[in-house]
Amino acid sequence: MNIPTLKRDWKAYYDAIANRPPRKTILTALAAFKESGIAIDLGCGDGRDTVEMLRHDWAVLAIDRELDAITRLLARPNINTLQLTTQVASFEELQLPQSVNLINASFSLPFCSTSAFPNLWNKIFNSLVTGGRFCGHLFGNRDSWGDSELVNCFTRSQVETLLKPYAIELLEEEEHPGKTPLGEDRDWHIFHIVARKK
Template sequence: MAFDWSQFYEKQGGRGVRPTFETALAAWDGEPGFALDLGCGDGVETRALAERGWRVLAVDADPGVADRVVDGLAPDAAARVDVRSAAFETLGELPQAELVYAGFALPFCEPGRFPYLWADIRDALVPGGLFAGELFGPHDEWFGRPRMNFHDRRGVEGMLAGMDVLTLVEDDRRGMSFEGPKHWHVFHIVARA
């Protein structure tokens, strides 16, 4: 099934920053640095970073991403944002970053490309840098959908080996999605390199 991302972003209009993102920012004790927002979508987190002084590379495959992400930003904050309309897993080597944020985006990476993307994310993090994002588990109602990847807890913990895991919350419950009621199985992660 193909998702209509533009319609999804319209339905998300007015949302605040996601809790995993807030947890990562609270854990960051340095000056604002460089961040990657992979699958930046509606740009809420990118704008929050830019407004706090971070430089951000915001990446999303949706064609309308550039206008949507910088909408409403003051000129000085907008100047700190580089927006690319591309599938994040096709970027190749990622630039070094103090923060890599991928809110509900990584599960939509092709399964065969995911190990390479995850290796690129790990390589992009500077020492002390933070990863924040979500992965979907095998109990998720979307499990088995083509072009999506899923991981059990053991697999997620293995992916985080060698990192200081600040938050690993497993959410396995009924809830709502943009398509209606759904069973979610999500790992919310904040980890330090």
């Protein structure tokens, strides 16, 4: 089984997922708002979700620890760069602005170190205004990448505990064997989340 490492080939990953559509979680969250606001895209990658937020006239801070990700995002055609701010930073050193309406973290939070995750999760909550939304993904405890010390995985009960300060608008659990975008065998166990801060 291939387990992710900090030396993962992110260039190959970005190449493999190029031009994919925005994820269901960000589409669900955006549809729940009556008007646009301020958003953060944590671990934005090449910007598939960032672009959708910009298309809906949101002001977006897109953050990724990989410079190549930010470079690819900025190279996308037809994006409103006046509404976009970018930052290269790891989750462990991240400082988040206050009074944010939406924080998106698609398939990125599992790669925050286990020691830093509780602090990051608190920062996300504190950054959101009341009524603001978090959307994104967490890996489940039966995900095969859970064998890596670099990946955070949670039981459903633990996910529900993390979401107690929120009103859950979407919580779907997905579990099946499959492959990664790079063709690696993997047992997927994922939680798809949209939650509104109470």
